[in-house]
Amino acid sequence: MDLLARFLIRLFSTAITLFGVAVIVFTVVRVVPGNPIAMMLPPGATPADIVRLKALYGLDKSIPQQFVIWFWGVLHGDFGTSISLRQPVLGLVLGRLPATLELATMALVMAILIGGASALTAVRFRGTQIETGIDVANGAALSIPDFLWGLLLIIFFGVLIPLFSISGRISPDLQLNFETQFYLIESIVRLRFDVTANLLAHMFMPALALALPLAAIIGQLLKQSLKETMELDYVTLARTKGYSETRVILREALRNAILPTLTLTGVQFTFLIGGTVIVERLFSYEGLGNMAIDAVVNRDLPLIQGIVICFAVIFTAVNLVVDLTYAALNPRLRHA
């Protein structure tokens, strides 16, 4: 009951946020000084052609009118037609989204593994040189953003020790007719592990670049939270019962320490997804972000709007999931 109420209220709040995003992005892109129509016109087009094209894309009406028309379409699943690619926006976005989702998920998994391992190691060996070392590494990883990590990785693993490919999502010579855009999942399902390996080799560096700052945050937060938990009386009590230090950390402290980390990890994960925009560009990875930058460069208003809304939906969904997970894991809320 409580969970349901919580869910509904958060859903309502999310809807308001998304509407706000829609209004802002719509207004901002209308102020774009570059004229998208001019770019599309063939040489020697007449003023009548311009009027016709403007009418076609609805650009002849006032901004509020345009918004109402666009928003009405959005509610019916119609995000308009891309000006530069001349295809429905929804199809374009959904076509690129899987690549970005696979990348972001891979990065999240890496971040949790690296961050979790470093936090547990640091706490197990707290007060020693090992903890100091992990702290310094975390501090550095935290202050270097994904864009810089990407560049550093390109130099190290792309040029100095060329282990991985520095651009693209998959080697162009690999022929596999994918049914879906979820290449990684599909390659596994179809047992084409050579393709999986190729995809992973392409994904490794961009995913690591995205993962490192988040790993550092998870590492720091979880360590801090674990250390605080380890000082609590119930942990001390467990020690007096005869449990080993490792067992005390895993059995008594970890679960309670994860909760405060979880909320912040959610917010930081949305930052990670936001970071895919530039990291995809850096690695020429054919995802949503790469397309977004092209859309801005081409002044493709409907496509920009569609992509921003798509990101906003993902972000708010992540926050919603985190919020509900928090409630579900917290006995105080679960059994209130």
Next chain:
Amino acid sequence: MLDGRGSINRRVGARLWLSGGWLLIVCLASAFAPMIAPQDPLAQDLMSGQLPPFWVHGTEPGFWLGTDSLGRDVLSRIIWGGRIALQVALIAGTLTALVGSTLGLVAGFYRGWADRIISRLVDIWMAFPPVLFSILLVAVLGTGLRSIIIAIVVIDWTRFARVIRAEAMNQGAMDYVAAAQVAGFSRQRTMLTEILPNVLPTIVALLSLEMGIAIIVEAILSFVNLSISTDAPTWGGMIAEGRTTIYQAWWVLVFPLIALFLTVLSFSQFGEGLKDRFDPVLR
């Protein structure tokens, strides 16, 4: 907490001095760029394109860190690029801190409708992908230093607003705020003279961090060709060019990257170091 206090202090000290030292070098180099830079950063010479740095065979004297494809001196461009980076860092960082901290302080201390409005705005802002948003804004505003600064402030004020709001809320629950009320201080005065000094160390640390972030945003915008102007020497622009010639002339990418890396790292470490060093409560 009691043990290892000395070693922590030593570490804080080293961090502060190293990062502060690098930032000082960058500041001086930027201030005296016309005197220090060995070459004109814009001078092209296609005959001496892609010269390697000084220790590699085939170099020419005067081009210490080599040249790019158009024969422009990499070192000179890094020095001049530092000027732009620092301008962005100082102006955008300070403005962002002012706007974000003010809103955060008001929301966290006054609560009520001010908090509801500001928090809702933060929520909406958090639903935008920040990099895409900044690219979009600069595309809308047109390239140039002013646009970049505006874009950074518009996007990043939430970083301050969120943190300072939470801090102000924590501090607002302390009894010294009640004590100020019992003494008869107005709410506004309490916020400025009691709460603000207590959140100031956090603002300073965030400000330093934000300066590093501003430099990165500028670099990203240059990287996608949306920064100042195409031929102005910026670190991001150099990196973008270096990325395309990475197998032929690695130095075009590596040296500006090192400058960017050290500066961003220094800004964040400097802020943390300052906070640890000069906070009387922590000491």
Next chain:
Amino acid sequence: MSEQSLFRVEDLRLSLPDLVGKSFVGLAARIEILRGISFTIQRGKVLGIVGGSGSGKSTLARALVRLLEPTSGRIVFDGQDISHLDEQALRPLRRRFQMIFQDPMSSLNPRRRVKGIIAAPLRLHGLTGIDRRVDEALDHVGLPRGFRNRYPHELSGGQRQRVGIARAIALRPEFILADEIVSGLDVSSQAQVLRLLEGLVAELGLTLAFISHDLSVIRRLCDDVMVLRAGQIVEMAPSAEIFAAPRHSYTRGLLDAIPLPTLDQPGWN
């Protein structure tokens, strides 16, 4: 009549939002913390207010010095109804009733020196000779004048609590509310602070409300004792009377539960 009673409280009720039950539902339920409290505090007297956790004693404290606004009922200070005055109107009165807080670590701004903490209210109320007044206040609470330049974290718990007292008395108020001010202190500092307060009440002619969860510490200090439970007054009587022969069984139970440092206390075997 109003000459005699400094505070008159009539049917005071106060409800606060229920923070536990709330958190995500926009409209929070309110729980009534104070449920109809009436009493007077005579000028120059010391009133002890005692109750267990959840009795509403701290809420009552904060309502008296108008950190909280009553939901209904009246609080009359020296003949003036202050129940719903706004901050502006309260300001001149603030100087006359002061408060000492439970946790000195939280009630002293960590980024101000002792002299700043004591002097700020003096400046606000336009007093002159600030330095002299700060020194006097420190003298009164038995702290060396050299402590002026210290930060709160450089003091011990007992010393911090003395700074809190110094801040309150520096304004020369008529009334001071002390909210659980010795509960965080060791036995020896507790005894010192209580003796100090006793001396100040006599010397400065203060009226004092002393809030405590512990009946045993207030026997000496208080003229009258009020026992609170669940937001209502259980019993209010002169101190000697309440300790010798409590009328209410709840008070009786509280007294009997105090472990006295003796070997022959009835009811403990």
Next chain:
Amino acid sequence: MTALLEIENLSVALKNGPRLLRSVSLRLDRGEVRGLVGESGAGKSMIGKAVLGILPRSAEVVEGRILLEGTDILTLPPAERRRRIGRIAALIPQDPLTALNPSHRIGPQITDRLVDILGWKREKAEARALELLAEVNISAPARVMRNYPHELSGGMRQRILIASAFAAEPALIIADEPTTALDVTVQKQILKIIAGMQARHGTALLFVTHDLGVVSKVCQSLSVLYAGKVLEDTQVADFFRAPGHAYSAALLAATPKYTDPEGSLMPVGPEVLAAVQAEVDAADREWRHV
């Protein structure tokens, strides 16, 4: 007969720092209830922590022996020491609100030591837990076993912690200010429960407290500490008749006693503090000399 617990010349110090315990010696026989009394910083909790092997990481034992049933636990390898302490001793912690793990149900928190460390069958351990919960006056123990800590009051939780401490029939229980966080009426109930359980099970109790009133009610003997040094080691009956040390006497006079408003709550005189501090300094000089 060997003592259950014998602490000899125990010094604990901050790493590279001052001593927190200054050559403490004390003895606890089977079934004895000893109070450890002192103000904050006196090191009274530190003794219990040293015995239970839960000293904070910043502190370490620098000299002395802790003989538990005749064996010096400080010389045992860590894993064996943990198991030995877990079998012989148990802790009743100070704050019932933080001493139960919020994400586990009550039942497993009582039975875990029995099952995991002592190798009992789960059913047997649960039956034992039910018995103990009934013994600390918890009605509907079966339901409480399935509750989460936040669903119970502070007094309830403290009773559960007491039951949990007695679960493995330890020979020694260290109660670290077990009633400080409680209201006075609840404190009385809890003290009576602890005293009753102690008497029935014949457990030895090291009762850490700052409250001489509490000592007079539950202890047979007591040690008064100041700055990590034992000032006095005596029987409760003797102590309350005539304390054997000036500082102990001052502490007793500072303790509130509403039946004697003129003779209680007396501030500790500076000359008493100076004398006891001199005593501590002298001990330190001697210790460094050796």
